[in-house]
Amino acid sequence: MTEEEHNDKLPQVGEIIASRRQHYEAMKLLGKGGFGAVFHVRRVADDAQFAMKCETYDVKKQVLTMDCKVLRGAYMIRSPHFCTVLDRGKVHERFRFLIMKLVGKNLWELRIATPTMRFSLNTSLKAAEQSLMSIEDLHKVGYLHRDIKPGNFAIGMECNQEQQIIYMLDFGLCRKFLGDQTHKDLRMPRASAPFRGTTRYASLAALRQIEQSRKDDIEAWLYMVVEWTAGQLPWRKLKGSDKEDVLKWKEDVRSGEALDDFLTDCPKRQFTAIMQYLDSLVYQSIPDYDYVYYCIQHACRVNGIDPTEPLDWDPTRLYHGPCRADRDKRGEETSKIPADSAAAGAATKSFTTDNDAAGSKKKKVA
Ligand SMILES: Nc1ncnc2c1ncn2[C@@H]1O[C@H](COP(=O)(O)OP(=O)(O)OP(=O)(O)O)[C@@H](O)[C@H]1O
Numbered sequence: 001m002t003e004e005e006h007n008d009k010l011p012q013v014g015e016i017i018a019s020r021r022q023h024y025e026a027m028k029l030l031g032k033g034g035f036g037a038v039f040h041v042r043r044v045a046d047d048a049q050f051a052m053k054c055e056t057y058d059v060k061k062q063v064l065t066m067d068c069k070v071l072r073g074a075y076m077i078r079s080p081h082f083c084t085v086l087d088r089g090k091v092h093e094r095f096r097f098l099i100m101k102l103v104g105k106n107l108w109e110l111r112i113a114t115p116t117m118r119f120s121l122n123t124s125l126k127a128a129e130q131s132l133m134s135i136e137d138l139h140k141v142g143y144l145h146r147d148i149k150p151g152n153f154a155i156g157m158e159c160n161q162e163q164q165i166i167y168m169l170d171f172g173l174c175r176k177f178l179g180d181q182t183h184k185d186l187r188m189p190r191a192s193a194p195f196r197g198t199t200r201y202a203s204l205a206a207l208r209q210i211e212q213s214r215k216d217d218i219e220a221w222l223y224m225v226v227e228w229t230a231g232q233l234p235w236r237k238l239k240g241s242d243k244e245d246v247l248k249w250k251e252d253v254r255s256g257e258a259l260d261d262f263l264t265d266c267p268k269r270q271f272t273a274i275m276q277y278l279d280s281l282v283y284q285s286i287p288d289y290d291y292v293y294y295c296i297q298h299a300c301r302v303n304g305i306d307p308t309e310p311l312d313w314d315p316t317r318l319y320h321g322p323c324r325a326d327r328d329k330r331g332e333e334t335s336k337i338p339a340d341s342a343a344a345g346a347a348t349k350s351f352t353t354d355n356d357a358a359g360s361k362k363k364k365v366a
Helices: 003-009 064-076 107-112 121-141 214-230 243-253 256-264 268-280 291-303 324-336 342-352
Strands: 016-018 023-033 036-043 047-057 085-091 095-098 153-155 166-168
Touching: 016 085, 016 107, 036 095, 047 085, 047 214, 064 085, 064 095, 107 153, 107 214, 121 153, 121 166, 121 214, 121 291, 121 324, 153 324
Parallel strands: none
Antiparallel strands: 016 023, 023 036, 036 047, 047 095, 085 095, 153 166
């Protein structure tokens, strides 16, 4: 199938797309990938705005089912860092779609729009904490992201007063690392795992084509946080295909002058501590997220950062983004709900009230 034929299958701006219950108008293309596209849509009945992720029928690797599973899991633990899914459907022989919460700019766009191409240390550290909470939540649900990068985190919409919340996006490369209900243990690592992710942020293990685990999402997170803070990574000029060279560079920045260069303008002691801690982990390790938060908090303290200091993209409002205390409280509440009961029921209901091929069709996930 040619690209043109593929594009013809996708919605056109202005087209009305129907699910079983609702009609949506495609307003604007937000992004396009190999899987299909994401559109800003309007619900015709009440003008409410959403994002619609479409996946054409001809894609080699289906991603929408994974998006659905992950978002359902995140909904069940009430994580504030994931978009809620409101509807889903299909357009015969063209595409399947998912209607979800509309969010704002991603963290890549926000950084490159700044005059110095970097965030203030205050913003970097606050964004670091929130994005790490989203990774921890994803791991709680049993999935690895495997493509942690700034383009996969976005802020909430200003019109909803949600621009202090960071959302995790794009679960197309996720992999379940825990077994199913009866086999809850860690899955056996494969002897060799084809590369998944984005070279610039990929962990050492990912670049070495070793099976990834929780530590690797956090290692990628650290490269992303360094880029936010320093405004660049030493290997920024290398291409996605230069995996060997990027790997060498990442091995190099573990010590000496290369480490100093890597962590220019960063809280060096705390970021080094995080990197050394991550390097001490193995495939089976359950990361000590609290230790990583502690290092971030410590970096805030020694740099005199106030917990309510505003974010770069929301300079007039004191910061009151989701914090770890809220999360711990939520954790206590959700742990009171027996698994497979109320929360699961509610979540499933919100996902199954509409027709969907992606949900009902049995499919092997990545
Ligand atoms: N819920 C949403 N609200 C607003 N924009 C969104 C939403 N979900 C995704 N986007 C935007 O749509 C674009 C593509 O989304 P997504 O990351 O899911 O697909 P992708 O093509 O696999 O991405 P990539 O290949 O760049 O990782 C991104 O620019 C993202 O910021």
